[in-house]
Each structure stands twice: as structure tokens, then as C-alpha cells.
Amino acid sequence: MAESHSLVSVWIVGFVAKPLGISGFFVLLALLWTFPLQRFMAYPFVFLFFAAIMCSAWFGGYIAGLMAVVMSSILITFFFVPPYYSMTIGREFQSYVAAFVICAIAVMALSSARKKSETAIRASRDELEIRVNERTAELRHSNQEILERERQLMLLTEAIPQQIWRSSVIVALVVLCAGTRSFAQNETFAANKKSPAVAGVDRSLDGDKKCTLCHNESSGHVLSIYQTKHGVKGDSRTPGCQGCHGESVKHQENPSESPEIVFGAKSKQLSSTEARSSACLSCHESSVHARTYWLGSAHEKQGVTCTDCHEMHNPEQKVLNKLTQPEVCFQCHQNERAQFHRFSRHPILEGKVTCSDCHNPHGSTGPRLMVKNTITETCYTCHAEKRGPFLWEHAPVVEDCTNCHSPHGSNVTPLLKTRAPMLCQECHTSDHAKGLYSGANLPGGTFVTGNGTIPAGGQSPTDQANGRSCLQCHSQIHGSNHPGGAKYNR
């Protein structure tokens, strides 16, 4: 029964879920890219769908290819063939759609056939390689046997005449045995010396024993890694020492030699950024915490590596704790450190908000490593009330919150680049926004004129220059939903 369940699940995954996922993904991508490109084309732009079908067939086989053909046909008909947003096909486009479907099927068939043949070629190549390896191993084994016999023969030929010359046959036999043993010992030493070189990287924790013999509890906090996620034996993905530090044969033979990959920032043998990053990415490049965007990201391009921020042997990594994460970031971002000591700031120092709430240091689709696609989307994760859409939208607000705000800290509350009315007058020069507001417009303002000091009269103080300034009235500056709030005052 269990077996039949397993067969069903295998069938569902293999023939439905996987092809559907692959084809859906590529067709969706094609759809998203076609939307902006379509506006430049006079006719339905279907080339990206061909690419999607090709990729689907390539990665998922015939079934995925067919699914991609069906999905593409439906989406093209619905979105890009007049009449739009309908499954009806206008008469002048019927032949166009038919041609697309035929070509799509052909492309699909071609692509999957190529993939199939390539897979077959690769399989035969692999099989051939295995056979060659086996033959090579057999040959090597035969050679070794021949060499061994030659050597034994040589020993015998050397030992026997000496014994005949000096002593009895019994003594000769003893010498013979001793010679053979010596040879065996030499062979064992050679094998021991050679074994790490030919052995694969031992990724099990049992394999760590060869390291922890020396790197024990007296070596700082090396063993603390067993408190972390990288030290769980039951997890088959656990890397073990050599999984990260490399096989390090020379280091095992001679402790004064450094391991293959050295992460310690202060070490003179510090490995290259590529080597250190590769050690982590071999597992983490595409996994649950996908480092998909790492390559080409701002940090990667500047030579930052994983262990510049992460302490793998520390069960309480600073960078993974909200309270202490900024300490790690501030090592390089020192100006931001100062900004978080300003009068108006986000609660970073209190550990209520942390750098990674807004930024993804591993790379992202957004600007400035934002965790979302845009700056505004990122801000809305905490400030959803400003998302709208509002009836009356304020253009710079919709564009980018940082048009007016300095998110790390400011001398002006709340996190403003500069204070009103100056901030508002950078964009508004009509009606009362055009006015000159200065220190003369504050309470108690007086002027020295030709007639002496007089009260400022109607010029001082003014509402626009005092208190909340412009925002005293235009308080709904992020957008208003009042039918009479076009000026953001209701």
C-alpha cells in the first residue's frame, strides 16, 4: 500500500508538479517581460514565449513543453491578441495565433529532442568515463602487483645468497620474513600518507575527529560549532570541518602548513575572497535562505565574504541577533553608525529595528539591497498605512520615501532631510509656498529700519514658518482620501 502511495506521489511529482512548476515559471517570466515590451510592438510580441517553451522543454521534457505551449497560447490570446482580455481571437489574428501554436509545438519538439539526445550523449559519455576509470584502475592494480612481485623477487634474490654465504637456511628464512615485513610496513606508511589525498572530503562529524584531535577545547571556541546549525550530525547536509576548510592534506601532514581555506581575518594565510565565499556558496547558493542574488551584489563586488559578517563557530553570532547586528554592519558603515545617534532616528540602538529589516546584505532585487523590490515597498512593510492608493496622491511620496526622509537618522524630526518650510519649498513655488520665510517670521521678531526698531507687523510671525510649518495644515502629506483633500489638508 505504502509502495503504491509512493508510486502515485512519484508520478504526481514527475509528470504533473515538476513540469507544471517549470513551465509555469518560464511562461510567467515571459509574460512579465512581454508586458513592458509589448508597448513598443505593433503586433503581439510572442518571442519570449518561444523562449519560455524552449526552456520548459529543455529543463522539464516533453510534458513541461506541452504545458508551456498551452499556457502561452492562452495568455497570448487573452492579453495580447485583440480583443484584449478575452479568449476571443479577432479574425485578422487567427492565422497569427495558429502559426504561433504550430511553431511553438515545433520548437518544443525540437528543444526536448535536443535535450534528450544531449542527455543520452552525456549518459554514454559518463558510462564511458566510468569504464575508462575502471580499466585504468585495473591496469594500475595490475602494475602495482607486478611491481610488488618484482620487488619481492629482488629481495629474495638478494637475501638468499647472503644467507647461504653467512648462515643456515633457518636464518635465511627469518631474514626473508623480516624483509617481507619491512616491505609491508613501508607500504602501509605509503598508504597512510597517500590516503587523505585519494580519499574524498569527509563531511561527517565522525570525520572531524582527525581535526579535533588537535583543535580541541583548548583551541578557543572551535568546538562551539557543535552548538550551531553547522554541527548537527543528524542533518545529512552538515559539512564537517573539511566541508568548509577543504581537504587540507598538507595541513594534516604538517600542522605548520595552513588548511586549504583559512577564514580567520587576522590570519596571514587568509584565503582569497573567492575561496572563502565558494566554501559557503557550495551549499548556500540556492537553498532555503537563497543566496541567489549574491553574485554581482554590492557586497560581493566589494570583496566582502560570508565570514566577514558571520562567525560560524559562534552559537550566538552577533549578526543574527537584532540587538547586536548593527555592530557588525557598522564595522564598515561607520557614517551610518553616527547617523543612528541623531535626534530623530529609527530604533536601531534599542534593537527594535535592525539593519536587515530593510536591507538584505546578500543581495536583492531592490535598490540599495532593499528587502523588497523598491524602497517604498520596503517602507510599507512597517508603514502600511502610507501605501494607499489614495484618492489624492503626492507624487514624490509615491516615487520614493527618501525624497524627503533620511531613514538612518536626521537632526530634524521625523527623519526629514531638512525642515519645513525649506523642504517643501524645494518643490513648491506657488501660492503661499512661494513666500520668503526667515528668522524674521518667528514670534517676537522685530526689524531695525530707517525709523528704528518696530514690530514686524503682518509679516511676523507667520504660520507657515512656525510650529509644524506647512505640515500644520497639509498634515495628510502622504496622501489624502478625503474627497476635498486635494491639498492634503483633510
Added chain:
Amino acid sequence: MKPGNTRRFSAGSMKAPVLTSILSAILMALSAFAAAQTVPQNTTGRNPGTQVPPGPYIPEGLTAAEQTRPHNRSQIGVAGVSSPSFKFGEYNGLNKFHVFAVGNFDFSGGALYDSNDTWRWHFRGSSLGLETRDGILDFGKQGKFQFRFAYGTILANTSDSYQTPFLGVGTDTLTLPSNWIVPILAQKSATALNYFGLNPVSAAGSVYNSHGVLTPPTPAQLDKMAAIRAADLPAFRNVDLALTRKRGEAQVLFTPTETIDIPVGVSHEHKDGARTVGGVNDQNTQDTALLPYRVNWDTDQASAAVNVKLNKLFLSFAYYGSHFRNNTEHMIWADPAVLGLTSALAEEPSNQFHQFTATGSYKLSRDAKLVVVGSIGRGTQNQAFINPSLSNEGALPFGLPRSSLQGLVYTGLGSGKFTLKHGKWDLVADARFDERDNQTPLGIFLFQDDASPKTGTSPFSGLYGLPTGLGTNTNIYNNRSLSKLSYKAGGEAEYSFSKSEHLMLGYGWDQVDRHCSYSWITCADAKQVSENTFRTEWRKSKGALTARVEYAFSERRGDYNENAFLAETPMANQVPKGASMSVYSFLKSTGLTGFGPVAGLPGTPLTGDAAIFTPNNNVVAQAQYGTRNILNEIPGFRKYYVADRNRNDARTQLLWLAKDKVAIQGSGELSDDDYLNTKLGLKRRTWWAATMDVSYTASEDLVADVFYTYDNQRLYATGDAFASNTTAKFQGQAGNTVLGGPCFTTVADRNASAKIDPCLNWTHNDRDKIDTAGLTLRRKNLAGNKLELAGEVVYTRGRTENAVVGGSYVNNPLALAGPAAPPLPAGTQAIFFIPAQNFPVVRNDELSVKPSATYVITRSASLQGFYWFQRLTPTDWRYQALQVGNKLNFTPTNETVPSYQVHVGGLSLNWVF
């Protein structure tokens, strides 16, 4: 392996959870007795100003067993705050004078590290004795599933000195006390709310009467003042302005196979409290109040993804949803100037957003990778519009075109990135588009400004489907559905001269297209803006020295449209009564902008459409396109976020590990934005900052770090306070009186060229200069290896200077109107030219000192004492206007600048087990 390495720990047994529960219960009980809010954070980090929890002492020389088993830590103590301050306790909750409990714990356990069981759990809590408490519980089987439940509170204390006369704080309806007397002293102003009556000094002050004589108040006026004071002053009472954000979240991660991950998360957040919001009662007199605004919001967020890894291919399908609910849709308040009149404000509308994202990456080879991402989102907002009859201010006398917005926004993202490492070359090429497509339907909304009943008859009244009865001051507005499509493409190539020396060159192209769906005219100030960016970076390490230099230059250009503002006023495209063409047609045919001709009075009186639309060569007459406000822009004005710009960015960083004991790090950043084609508006923004860090490790026991950062920002903007050309010589005074200032000699001359008066041009030069310096010190192993001292000092000195150049005209108070007014002596200036004065410097000086001491009692117990002194000495002119008695039309709040000097001290006992 040494025997010690194989020792096992027993955290996986049932003892640990039971013990955890008991300890948690004790801590919770202790925290319940603590009425005050927050935990002081001790500092032991190498970066001053960042904080870690007052951590328990971690003994050195741990055995193998101790190193390989999880630790449980707890901290219980008592602390006190010397004085209340909302600003000091803005986020940490130490805003009250109180004694409070210190409670932090960090427990973890699970299966043995070398067993085949992967079950592990982790339970952390901090600030338990305070309102800002947090807790996180993680558990699961590694590689199979993982659960996380988290709870946290964020405070945002705004003000504890705010006062208001309004009743009903915490509700959506604010009223005034029944005995409220309108605070208008007729002697000062017969119509406008002036609150002079609340201040006996200003209320008793003399004013010039219509005869030009300085006159004290009459007994009747003094009686009125006393009555206002007796009735209104007691109404002002303190309301604490603070917001509390409570958030709970649950996350689960399923890993059914090694190639599939399914993370799912949900969160709920409730935000509650009060803040201020400006409310307008009368737009003409600008009578406003900073109202106590009830915040009662809920936000739910959900996310889910399926991540699949297929050999070299990685696929991810993800969903994100966010639902914001405002539990109070509107606010109504009473007008302090007109008894019985109410005004209404629409609050932030409830809204939803749903987003699907597909990501794929493929490793083409060991050194080449392609990543593509597609994302599509849908945001909606359909909260019912405010009921026009909810208040009696008469804002919406013509009803509404529909009952709700039907707001709909699509967002889209497509992104592709190709990376290749080949020999000494490292190449990146990427392309991206993102779109905000606002599909919200348009409507024509008719409304009156605050306290502005209809007057006159609009030239569009009863035409073009509009109702009859529209006034010349009726606003006829279209909403705008702001949309934006951005394309980006670029590439970078880095060449490595050696393992430690690299040079990068890069180029980026960026184009933004803006439009409004369904708009009758282009609504974007710049319909299309393109930017080219060139970047270069060099970095090198040699011995103890690491250096990096980056530079980028970008050039942004766009097609600026000075008449885009007309998109909001659909009547600009219709012919008003009496004219032969619409405003838009007139502007197109004359080549003018809404500012009209850049000229003084015309030589001969204007006729035809010119006389209707730009009388006296002034700006386009508002009523002729159905608006009450002057919306136009002066030719040459550019909004900085779309204006033509040249940007220079530079950054440098230098690290010198002088010796093993000393490290010196310096960095500098510069950003310069030159809005080269802007004549008015923000013309230049320059920012630079420099930092120096020195770290000294005298021994393993003594570490000291010092840093200093200087930050300087300058914004330079220009403006024009133009007036309207008139034929008037001087109001009330016969003859052509004398004027002050360097531009004109007579009032008549100035009035004839008021629109182009060069004396009304002004500049702002806004500077922020901020110094931040810090020191941290840590000394271990004192008193027989039993005492550890740590300390941190941070000083921040902030200065904001707002320098203004220009001037304005002010009437001589003795140059009065009316037949009884005495004429000015010959040669006396009837109008003074007042040179602008710089605003006072805004200062924020903060000093923070945080020493702590940890005494080791046993290997698992330690005693920690901590102290925190912080002082803030700010000055800020904006608070002057909030005091009673100042000549301003907004309701005073008596708020004061948040200056404080606070001491916090405490003692805690720490256990590690």
C-alpha cells in the same frame, strides 16, 4: 579525539524544558511587578553606541562538553530611572521615573549534537520587566521543519508636554468644553483666532488705531481677556503622545526533501496610541490646531514560498500579502474659533496588497550564472469616502461622484542578472524594469476650501456635465492615478591585477516613464527621464594596509513640463463662459505657462482671452480653470526629484593594521548633486562625511576603541516670492508714497512690476553639521580574574543652520488706511523692505555615558552593576510658536523642547547553566 570531546550533554531530556518553564514563569511574575518600561543595555561591543544585552559572564577555559552543549542564560535584577523623559524613553520605554525589574533569558536545548536526532529548540526573552518586552521561541528538526513564534513591542514616545483643550481624546470626535470662549481679541483682530487672550502680557499690549495712535486696550477689552483666560486656560491639559506597536508572528519552514523548502509566515501587528495631526478650520485665516489623533491600526502580513533546487537550476515561487485596517476611518473636531462648527479629516484608508514572485537561477558553468526574477503585485483600496454630512463645514456641498475610490494599483518587476568570472575578469550584466501601474478610475470632485462658502458664479457652472451653483471659489478637481515605469540596464567589469588589487569599470542606464492612467493631459512633471551612470572602483591590500576608492558620475536628463499641474483641473481643457478657448489652448497658443507672461503691467490694457486668463499679465486666473489655488510654476522652476542633474559620488576607505595591537580605519564619502538646469527650486545638494576609527588592543584583557565622524550636508535652493501686478499706488494713502528697498523708489513702480520684482527673489542655504565621537573601553580579569569593567561614552553635536538671503516688504504701521488716518510725514517710507534673517541655529547635543561592572561569583553566577547617564540639550525655534500668547493662528500646545538629564542604574544577577 580527546575524551572530553565525546562527553554528552543532557539538554535533550525533559529537565530543560521544565526548568525553562519554571524560570520563565518566575521572570514573568517579576516583570508583572515592574510598572516602568525598558531595559538598559550594556555595551561591550567594539563599535560604540551599539548595544548588547547586559550579558552574563561567560567563563573562559570551557571544557569540551561545555563548548558542545547549548547554554542556558538568565538575568534577573532591579534598576531605576532618576527622572521622567519621553524623549529619553522614546523607544526604550524608560520614560517614567520608576523602579523596574530586569529580566532577560536565553534558553536552548534539544538532541545531542552527535546523535542522529536533529530536534533543537531555542527560547529567548528580553526586557521582561518593561513594556518593550520581546520573546522568540524556535523549535524544530533541522533539515525537516522549523517553527518560530515571536512577540515584540515597539514604543514610540513623542511628547509628554503636549496640551490640548479638546475633549474626547482617544475617540474619533473631539469637542471643546461647554464654557469655551472663542479666543479672539477684537483689539488685535476682529475675525481671526489669535489666542492673545490667553497671555496677559500680549493681550494688554497696545496697538495702533486707525488714527495711527498707539492705543492700550479698553476696560471692556481687558474684561474680555480675563473672561477668555478664566474659561479657556483650565481647558488645556496634558495628553501624552505615544504609540505602541505590538507584533506577533509565526513562521514555519518545511523541508520535505533536500531540494525543496517551503517557508510560510504570518504576522499580526496592532498599533495603538495618540499622536498629533494638523487640522485646518479656516483656510483663509489659517486657523489650525494640532489635534490629538487616535491611532488604532491593524496590519496582517503573510508570506509563503516554494523553493526548488534542481541540479544547477534553482526555482522559487513566492507570495506576499499585506492587509492594513484602520479601525477609525475619520476624525471630527470642533472649531475653536466658531462655536458649533465642525471639521472632518479622512484617516489613512484600509488597503490590501498581494504579490507573487518567481525567481530562477541557473549555473551555466562553475563561474557563470544567470538569475531572472518576475514579480507581479496588486494593491487595492476601497474604503468608503467620508460622508459629506458628517461635519457642517460645507466642504462637499455638491456630493460625491462615487461612494469609494475603487483604488487599484498593479506593480510589476522583471529582472535579469548575468555574472561571469573568467580568469582575471569578473563581469556583471543586468537589466531590470519595474512598474507601478495605477488603474484607479478618475472622477471629478467638487469641494470648497475650509471655511470658504461659495461666492460668485463659476464660469463652468452648469456646463460640461457639472451642476449649477458652482462658485468662483469652488474647486473642480480630477484625481490623478500616478503611474511609473522604470527600465534599467548596465554592466560592470572588474579586472584583478593580483589577488589583492582590483579595478572595476561600470556603466548603467536608467529610464523612467511617468504617466497618469486616464488623464486628459500628461500629468508628470517630467514624462521621461533618462540617466547614464559611469562608475569606477579601485581597491588594494598590501600588508597591513587596505585601501579602496570609488567614484561614480551620473547625468540625468528629462523633458520637464511646467503645465503638468493642469492634469488635476479638468476645466483647464474646457472653454469658460466669456472666453473663446480653454486655458490649456490659450497657454499652448501663446507658448506661456500657468505663470503667464514674465512681465510687469502691460503697456496697453489687455483685451480678449489674454484679459480673461492673464489679467495685468498676472498668473492664470484661478476661476478660469476651476481652482481656488494658484498651482502654476514659475518658468525655470524644477522639482528636484525629476530635474536634470549631474551627480558625483565618491567614497574612500583606508584600513591600516599598524601592529597587532593597533588598527586605524578612515573613511570618507562625498555626494554632490548639481541641478544644473534649475533656475528656481533646489539647485544643489552636497553631502560629505568623514570617519576615523582607532582600535587599541593592549592585551587580551584591555581593549579600547575611539571613533569620530563629521557629517556635513548642504542644500541650496532659490525661490521667488512674486506678487501680482497692480495699478495701485498704496492702499489707503493718497499719492505715490515712498518705498524702502533697493529695487524701486515708489510704491507705484513696485506694484506695476510686482510680478518681476527682483527684491522678492530669495535663497535658502540649509546646512546640517553633525559631529559624533565615541569611546569604548573594556578591561577584563581584574581583582583576581573576577572583575570585568566596560564603558562607553558617546557625544553627538548636531547643528542645523537655515540661512536665508532676500527680503520682503512690510507696511509701516503708521501708514494707515481710512480718511481719518494721518498722512505720513514727507519722505517717510510707507513700506519697509525687511532683509531676511537667518533662522536661529537648531542644536541637539547629546552625551551618553554607560559604565558597567561584572563580578564573577562562581563559574556559573555573576553579579552585574550598570549605570547610564544621558543628557540632551536641544534648542529649536519651532517650539516658540506653540506657546500661548504668540501671534499665531494655531491652537497652542505649550509643548517644550525635549531637554533631559537622566540617570539609570541597576544591579542584576546572572546565571549560566
